[in-house]
Amino acid sequence: MSHYEAPIREPLVLGDKSYHDITEDIARPIEGKANKNWYIAFYISLAAMLWGFGCIFYTVGTGIGVWGLNKNIGWAWDITNFVWWVGIGHAGTLISAVLLLFRQKWRMAINRSAEAMTIFAVFQAGLFPIIHMGRPWNGYWVLPTPNQFGSLWVNFNSPLLWDVFAISTYLSVSLVFWWTGLLPDFAMIRDRAVKPFQKKIYALLSFGWSGRAKDWQRFEEVSLVLAGLATPLVLSVHTIVSMDFATSINPGWHSTIFPPYFVAGAIFSGFAMVQTLLGVMRKVTNLENYITRLHIEYMNIVIILTGGIVAVAYGSEFFIAWYTGSPYENYTYMSVGAATGPYAWAFWSLIIFNILIPQLLWFKKVRRSFIWSFIISIAINIGMWFERFDIIAIVLSKGHLPSTWWRFEPTFVDVGIFIGTIGFFFVLFLLYARTFPVIAQAEVKTILKSSGENYKKLRDGNHE
Amino acid sequence: MSNKVIHAFYNDDEVVLDAVKKVKAAHHHIEEVFCPFPVHGLDKAMGLAPTRIAITSFMYGVLGLGIAIWMTNYMMIQDWPQDIGGKPNFSWWLNMPAFVPILFELTVFFAAHLMVITFYMRSRIWPFKKAENPDPRTTDDHFLMEIPVHDNEEELTTLLKETGAVEINVVEKH
Numbered sequence: 001m002s003h004y005e006a007p008i009r010e011p012l013v014l015g016d017k018s019y020h021d022i023t024e025d026i027a028r029p030i031e032g033k034a035n036k037n038w039y040i041a042f043y044i045s046l047a048a049m050l051w052g053f054g055c056i057f058y059t060v061g062t063g064i065g066v067w068g069l070n071k072n073i074g075w076a077w078d079i080t081n082f083v084w085w086v087g088i089g090h091a092g093t094l095i096s097a098v099l100l101l102f103r104q105k106w107r108m109a110i111n112r113s114a115e116a117m118t119i120f121a122v123f124q125a126g127l128f129p130i131i132h133m134g135r136p137w138n139g140y141w142v143l144p145t146p147n148q149f150g151s152l153w154v155n156f157n158s159p160l161l162w163d164v165f166a167i168s169t170y171l172s173v174s175l176v177f178w179w180t181g182l183l184p185d186f187a188m189i190r191d192r193a194v195k196p197f198q199k200k201i202y203a204l205l206s207f208g209w210s211g212r213a214k215d216w217q218r219f220e221e222v223s224l225v226l227a228g229l230a231t232p233l234v235l236s237v238h239t240i241v242s243m244d245f246a247t248s249i250n251p252g253w254h255s256t257i258f259p260p261y262f263v264a265g266a267i268f269s270g271f272a273m274v275q276t277l278l279g280v281m282r283k284v285t286n287l288e289n290y291i292t293r294l295h296i297e298y299m300n301i302v303i304i305l306t307g308g309i310v311a312v313a314y315g316s317e318f319f320i321a322w323y324t325g326s327p328y329e330n331y332t333y334m335s336v337g338a339a340t341g342p343y344a345w346a347f348w349s350l351i352i353f354n355i356l357i358p359q360l361l362w363f364k365k366v367r368r369s370f371i372w373s374f375i376i377s378i379a380i381n382i383g384m385w386f387e388r389f390d391i392i393a394i395v396l397s398k399g400h401l402p403s404t405w406w407r408f409e410p411t412f413v414d415v416g417i418f419i420g421t422i423g424f425f426f427v428l429f430l431l432y433a434r435t436f437p438v439i440a441q442a443e444v445k446t447i448l449k450s451s452g453e454n455y456k457k458l459r460d461g462n463h464e
Numbered sequence: 465m466s467n468k469v470i471h472a473f474y475n476d477d478e479v480v481l482d483a484v485k486k487v488k489a490a491h492h493h494i495e496e497v498f499c500p501f502p503v504h505g506l507d508k509a510m511g512l513a514p515t516r517i518a519i520t521s522f523m524y525g526v527l528g529l530g531i532a533i534w535m536t537n538y539m540m541i542q543d544w545p546q547d548i549g550g551k552p553n554f555s556w557w558l559n560m561p562a563f564v565p566i567l568f569e570l571t572v573f574f575a576a577h578l579m580v581i582t583f584y585m586r587s588r589i590w591p592f593k594k595a596e597n598p599d600p601r602t603t604d605d606h607f608l609m610e611i612p613v614h615d616n617e618e619e620l621t622t623l624l625k626e627t628g629a630v631e632i633n634v635v636e637k638h
Contacts (some may be wrong), residue, residue: 236568
């Protein structure tokens with residue numbers, strides 16, 4: 001049989017589903033009305049977003065002196081948030097591209113939302129370097145255009161410019177990957193829409209997708225090649241972000257393990273965010289039959305793996321800092337100095353949220369529990385924020401010259417912009433959850449016969 | 465002159481795949497099959513040539529790499545060399561390691577975007593394009609096989625019924 005799958009594998013689609021049922025289930029959240037909880041969440045996010053925009057206007061109007069930055073600590077909350085959001089963005093492409101190459105079918109229920117999360121997170125990330133410029137209207141200077149004062153070009157030796165290229169390539173490639181996958185699903189919504197306006201909108205969004213055999217042949221090839229291109233791309237993005245630090249000469253930043261360690265951390269935090277979002281979404285949109293306990297467990301396994309890599313990296317940073325015997329190394333973010341100094345609270349937050357709490361996932365009971373997965377994912381989100389804060393603020397607070405030692409204290413504007421981006425992110429995600437097909441239904445239909453619960457039962461029954 | 469076609473509906477991917485094979489074996493021309501999701505092996509059964517879109521992607525990638533090499537050389541070496549941390553600004557090759565990220569990103573950028581644009585153009589999908597699937601059910605759970613009729617309507621209908629079609633319509637195609 002062409003649809004055979006080993007009986008030992010748990011089903012990925014629960015319940016007695018037909019192809020048409022999948023259509024109905026995915027279309028329901030779009031065609032139905034939003035409930036009260038959705039509106040409450042939406043307005044809270046909207047308020048946070050507007051507050052953040054207000055803080056951004058204040059920053060741009062007055063200057064970045066309104067932040068807590070000072071002449072020694074020139075990067076702090078803003079770049080912490082930038083790296084945090086970029087890291088979160090990594091899970092989407094990892095799920096859709098890397099798991100596609102590895103033929104992991106469980107990705108199909110979660111890739112659409114994970115990619116949406118990627119794109120929305122990279123939006124937030126992109127905001128920070130631009131407003132940190134202080135004069136965002138000159139932001140186009142990062143592009144290779146000759147400037148007004150001669151033909152001085154951008155500096156291609158600089159990791160900051162590599163970042164510009166990496167992140168814009170990543171955002172745009174993720175966007176077309178996502179949209180191409182959405183075409184057949186938008187077409188499905190279009191073909192069943194009854195309201196004329198809705199039909200028009202989805203006809204536009206679906207680009208007139210008709211589903212010819214040749215289209216599907218090209219569609220599958222394009223998905224495969226895009227996955228092949230996106231896999232090294234996603235690894236390159238956080239590698240290059242880590243080079244923003246690693247190519248400098250600050251003790252604590254100048255570290256050759258940064259690229260792999262940052263990439264692992266990014267996947268770790270990205271999966272945690274997917275876990276946070278999907279844990280709620282599967283309930284709100286009644287998609288429990290598609291995003292199952294098994295999906296949650298698989299994601300937790302990726303989290304424990306990448307979390308382990310991150311923990312080993314911390315250990316090696318700590319050991320090397322101590323082993324050098326260099327007094328400068330004693331003030332890096334992973335050192336005795338950091339663990340006992342003025343930023344000890346940030347150091348220990350990192351250790352507790354990022355290393356200790358995720359170890360609970362070794363227990364299968366915890367790994368398969370929705371509520372525990374949700375709690376742990378929140379802890380990891382917090383922990384990964386502290387990782388970036390520690391790397392940036394602790395390292396900069398103790399430079400080579402003791403007279404430059406200083407502390408960073410955030411102002412309400414720093415905090416406000418961060419809260420604003422969280423609000424903006426959730427505004428986008430909530431709108432997405434109401435208007436987009438949140439599960440790649442065309443793809444799920446291809447695995448229904450191999451991995452659907454009813455089909456598996458039917459098949460396994462035959463053997464007895 | 466009639467432009468009649470037969471629309472045969474199927475509601476199962478395995479059935480439609482077998483049906484395509486049988487119709488092909490009876491030497492009828494299949495104009496098109498519309499599917500709600502990709503059916504493995506359908507393109508081979510219909511006799512469609514393999515797609516060459518991956519090859520175009522490779523060529524676009526080479527183009528992107530070429531543009532990146534030209535750009536870094538022109539801007540950093542030829543037009544306005546600068547002393548940046550003592551990096552060799554007189555030779556592209558010696559300065560090249562610092563350009564690797566740019567070379568890589570532009571290769572991927574060109575390979576991905578131009579391939580997707582090629583796909584959209586070749587498959588004729590773009591904003592404001594009108595969909596051409598003849599029945600809305602083909603994006604839900606039905607497969608539609610379109611066969612041109614040349615005075616053999618009855619023969620075709622019988623054959624298609626045998627292959628498990630759930631609905632057969634003869635329509636005028638414009």
